[in-house]
Each structure stands twice: as C-alpha cells, then as structure tokens.
Amino acid sequence: MKDELNIPLFEMIICLSEAIDLISQEVNGHHKRVAYIANSIATEMGLSEQEQRDLIVAGALHDAGAFSLRERLNALEFEESCEYDQGEKSEHAEMGYKLIKRFKPFAKIAPLIRYHHVLWDGGKGAEIDGDAIPIGGHILHLADRVDVLINKKIDILNQKDDICRRIERESNEMFIPEAVEAFLSLSKKEAFWFNTTSSNLTRILAKKSGSERINLNLDGLLSLARLFSDIIDFRCQFTATHSSGVAASAEILAELAGFKRKECVMMKVAGYLHDLGKLAVPPEILNKPAKLTKREFNIIKQHPFYTYRILDRVNGLEEINHWAALHHERLDGTGYPFHYNEDYLPIGSRIMAVADVFTAVSEDRPYRKGMRKDKVLNILKDMSSESALDAEIVLIIEQYYDEINRVR
Ligand SMILES: [Fe+2]
Ligand SMILES: [Fe+2]
Ligand SMILES: [Fe+2]
Secondary structure, eight states: OOSEEEEEHHHHHHHHHHHHHHTOGGGTTHHHHHHHHHHHHHHHTTOOHHHHHHHHHHHHHTTTTOOSHHHHHHTTSGGGGGGSOTTOOOHHHHHHHHHHHTSGGGGGGHHHHHTTTOOOGGGGGGEETTEEOOHHHHHHHHHHHHHHHOOTTSOGGGTHHHHHHHHHHTBTTTBOHHHHHHHHHHTTOHHHHHHHTOTTHHHHHHHHHOOOEEEEEHHHHHHHHHHHHHHHHHHOHHHHHHHHHHHHHHHHHHHHTTOOHHHHHHHHHHHHHTTGGGGGSOHHHHTOSSOOOHHHHHHHTTHHHHHHHHHTTSTTOHHHHHHHHTTTOOTTSOSSSSOOOTTTOOHHHHHHHHHHHHHHHHSOBTTBOOOOHHHHHHHHHHHHHTTSSOHHHHHHHHHHHHHHHHHO
8 A cells, every 4th residue: 555645735725724714703714715816816917827826825824823813803904914014024924834834735835924914015025034025925915905805794896996996095005016906907807706705716716726636645644734733732722732642542542453554644643633623612612621511512512523524625535534523423323423333433433532532531621630540441441331432442442551641
C-alpha cells in the first residue's frame, strides 16, 4: 500500500474554510464570498491563472487567525483597517499567516493573508519593513472590505451603487487604484453580484479552482491535522490537550491492535480531528465547570455530526472521517448522532471511542481531577460489559495501561 493520500485541493480548502466559519454563524459565508470577489478582481485585472487561483485559497482562509467571536466581528467593521498604522501589523492577519504557512501546500499564499489589512496609502503600502507586498494582498484587502459592506438583509442590486461609491472614495487611500478600477468595471455586471451572494457559491468556486490534487505523505497528513488542531486549540485550551491525548492514545491502541504504520498515522490524524465539530459549540458550554443542563447537552451533541459533515467534504478522507466522527457511537446502538451499532462500526471507530473515554476520564477537567488507574479501568470495563465499548480494545488498555497512559 502506498503511504500517500491523494486529495483534491479545493475540497480540502473548503473543508478548512467551513471549519473556520463554524466558530461564528455571524460571519457565515464571509470566506467564500471574499474568495469569489478577490478571484474575480484578479481575473478582471488580467493576472495569471495561478494568481487568480491563489486568491481563492487565500480568500477562503484569510481570517483563520481570528479566533474569538469578538475578533471576528471586529474584522467585519469596515474601518477596521484604519486602526493599524503603516508598519504595524494586524494581529489576526499575522496569526493567520503563521498558522497557514506551516502547512506546505498553503505556504505560498500565506503572505497574502499576512498583508490583507495593509492600506495602500498613496503607494506607501507597496511594502512593509522592506518586504514587497504582493498585489494579491491588496486585492484580498479590497475584496474583504467589499464583502463587509454588503448588507445581507437587503437586495444586492439595491445597494451595489452605494458600495461602489464607498470603495471609489477610498481609491489610492485604503485600496490600490488598479484593483478599484477592476472592481468598478466588474460591478457593472449583475452576474458578479448574483454570484457573490449565491447560495451555490461553493460550486461556482469549485469550477474556477480546477481539479488540482495534492499528494500527502504521512508527514504531510500529520501537518494537515496539526493545522486543523491549531485552529481548534486556540479556541479552547482544554480541548487542545484533550485532542492530542486522544490522538496519542488512539495511535498506540491501533499499533497494539495490529494496524499497519500508515493506518496508525491515520488513527492519530483522526484523533486530532475527532472534536473538530466542537468549534460550533460556544466556549461557555465547553468550559462549564458544572453539570450540563439538558439544553446544553443537546448543543454538545452536535459536535460529532459537524466533524462528520466537514470532513465529508474531502474525497480521500472517508476512512479518517469514520474513525474520527463516530467516536460517540456505541456498539449497542445507544450512541449519537447516527446510532450505528456493531454491525456497522469499523474497528478504527471502536478504537477512537475507547481512546476518547479513556482520555476524558484520565485528564483533569475544570470541575474535577483526572481519575487514577483503578477507577479508569472500572469505567471502561463497565462500558464494555454493557456492550457500549469494544471488549477487546478495553482489554488492550488493561494489559498496557501504564504504557498507554504515559503516551497520553
Ligand atoms: Fe481580516
Ligand atoms: Fe475578513
Ligand atoms: Fe473527545
């Protein structure tokens, strides 16, 4: 078996972009619209096809560094850019740059994200600290501000003239004049506005991005998982240590269960991603230092479903998705959200379910200390005798507890 996964680049970008959007419904679709507007401006300006495609990627991920809702809403104020003097960097743009550049396939678009809030300022914005700012950075800035000006509650054609006037006023101030000119000529086409606000934008972007695929070897796969988990981690410190604990326990359990090397790495990746859907759960609920109410628990129940739906975007990640997203399913069919039972649940999902419970009860929580060996094993054995967890995997934990706990 080849130690590589071949993955469609566009699907992976959309998957990440939607994961980022989960954090706040208020910004829903902002990333895709910015991707579309930026790409259209680049096309209108006659930039190379590569530059046009790069702007789709950069647009889809540009606010990855804004972690809290507050930061996100700030990023949606039109005047936000003005808070930064030339030379001073926007914090979320700098953070997004650092996150994105660590994943090699995205490294080359990272500078566009870094500079997506730099003012043109009569040409002074052509460089910052001696670094030339790529034209794509300025285009991204303009596209981002155009979307911020769109009032999602008003019919688009009834507001486009106001938007254009506002943007034109900022030509050579906030924005590079060439891009403004291209935008103004685009804005004459109703189709540009209809596409921007279309509920089918993913399909429209897919067509523009082409069918490029990337090969991820095991290292590449792990660095993708780390990119996701960094985005999750900044959101919630306690989920951060939890995900890496589950990743480590799942990997060693897979190894002890006789999985091949590639599959063990895939298990680790699935462990990092299993709680991805928690991005959609408000931190007050995630961090609540007391028992959850029924209403709160119903919100928590959404998380494996979101993990599933987001990873399901990417062809080639099916197996990892099953292992990750089915971690709350139980062999007797009493789990959630799909109520699969032992006829359906693959061994990887069973390992993940055990790794998740094992890690959860062993680690400190805001309201209790982590449990010790005896208690942990009792809980796991009870769950396996009730046919909730797989008895053979629980047996592996019993036999290798110290080793597995050390890795966790
Ligand atoms: Fe931004
Ligand atoms: Fe933005
Ligand atoms: Fe978990």
